[in-house]
Amino acid sequence: MKHFELRDGTLHAEGVSLERIAAEHGTPTFVYSRAALTEAHAAYAAALSGRDSMLCYAVKSNSNLAILNVFARLGTGFDIVSGGELARVVAAGADPGRVVFSGVGKTRDEMRAALGLGIYCFNVESEPELHRLAEVAGTLGVRAPIALRVNPDVDPKTHPYISTGLKCNKFGVPIADARRLYRTAAGLPQLDIRGIACHIGSQLLDPAPVAEAATKVVALAEALNADGIELAHLDLGGGLGIRYDDEAVPATADYLAPLLAALAGRKERLLLEPGRSLVGNAGVLLSRIEYLKRGEDRNFAIIDAAMNDLARPALYDAYHRIAEVRPHGEAQTYDVVGPVCESGDFLGRERALAVQQEDLVAIFSAGAYGMTMSSNYNTRARAAEVMVDGKAAHLIRERERVDALFAGERLLP
Incomplete structure (x- = not known):
């Protein structure tokens, strides 16, 4: 990961030692590089240069206000999936007029809030949602801007939990039903048809499925044009993966090239919704080893971070590289585990680490x-978050206090 490198034998984030961050802010702490965020954004901007487009950062991937503000300053829009995420975007100083609202379960209150703020578009994911949104817009005396999220039944070749474009997934409407639903939407005066949306999954390493989905979206757009329905944009979602281990990850421009080729000659604005590829490799989780425990079959490095801090290994059996902040001695093989009372609480298995008790790992x-x-499983306070910008380290989220976790609870009389 660029911007996280060894200097004088110690792991740094840009110009700041992770040892310094641990001393000042404790552990576990998420540490982000502003330069990494900016460079990831620049790769998309370069690949889309000369084309009418809008990046809509997927807020669900990391919703810290400072990170949202960094992207807002760079001119991005935002892809949200809840009213809470909309509130975060507004609190970060972003323009609601550059927000697309996705998600299968939008409530009336969320719709009212989004309409009141004048968001760019709702990505509608079912026929009942279409009618509910028309009803809510009608009560407010406004027109709701919409795109239908279509499900193209394309295999994204990724983990089944983060696949979203197959016909067995809960997301979107079947592409075969889309033309009929657009006609329905066109007959509802409370709705303003803006585009088509499509997102087939996350951690994608092969551009071919995205290009296939784009081809299907273009065919639908042409059919809608024949029906007299003009579209302002085509939203092809996000999904570009990152390198966790030894994956061969295409450059942003190479990944987008087949998609852009499928849209050649189209006049509609292109929307993309990247998340992981903008922030994934811009952050590490800094943790301290509490104990080195020797077992009959294996050794354990018990750290102060756990599955409640980073759920992906337990949830997806996902791999995250783990490195010493300052290597000590000869490497041995450890399962890196947390203190949570679950056998599934592991961050990495069979990792070679040159560490001693109380050393730091990233x-x-x-x-x-x-x-x-x-x-907050096991009543564990969530980690602090720090953003490094050159030689400066900024606390962007305070560590939670345990007493705050139950401050809203009440005893029985």
Whole structure:
């Protein structure tokens, strides 16, 4: 991961030692590189240069206000999936007029809030949602901007939990039903048809499925044009993967090239919804070893981070590289585990580490789906978050206090 490198024998984030961050802010702590965020964004901007387009950062991947603000300053839009994420985007100083609202279960209250703020578009994911949105817009006396999220039944060749474009998935409407539903939408005066949306999955390493989905979206757009329905944009989602281990990850421009070729000659604005590829390798989870425990079959490095801090290994059996902040002695093989009372609480298995008790380790590629998927299981306070910008380290989220976790609870009389 660029911007996280050894200097004088110690792992740094840009110009700041991770040892310094641990001393100042404790552990576990998520540490992000602003330069990494900026460079990942620049790769998309370069690949889309000369084309009418809007990047809509997928807030679910990392919703810290400072990170949202960095992207807002760079001119991105935002892809949200809840009213809470919309509130975060607004609190970060972003323009609601550059927000697309996805998700299969939008409530009336969420719709009202989004309409009141004037968001760019709703990505509608079912026929009942279409009618509910028309009803809500009608009560407010406004027109709701919409795109139908279509499900193209394309295999994204990724983990089944993060596949979203097959006909067995809960997301979107079948592409075979889309033309009929667009006609329905056109007959509802409370709705303003803006585009088509499609997203087939996450951690994609092969551009071919995305290009296939784009081809199907273009065919639908042409059919809608024949029906007299003009579209302002085509939203092809996100999904570009990152390197966690030894994956061969295409450059952003190479990944987008087949998609852009499928859209050649189209006049509609292109929307993309990257998340993981913008933030995943811009962050590490910094943790301290509490104990080195020797077992009959294996050794354990018990750290102060756990599955409640980084759920991906337990949830997906996902791999995250783990490295010493300052290597000590001869490497031995450890299962790196946390203190949570679950056998599934592991961060990595069979890792060679040159460490001693109380040393620091960094868990890489933790910028996406780390803090946003964290929990308070075992009444554990969630980690702090720090953003490094050159030689400066900024606390962007305080560590939670245990007493705050139950401050809203009440005893029985």
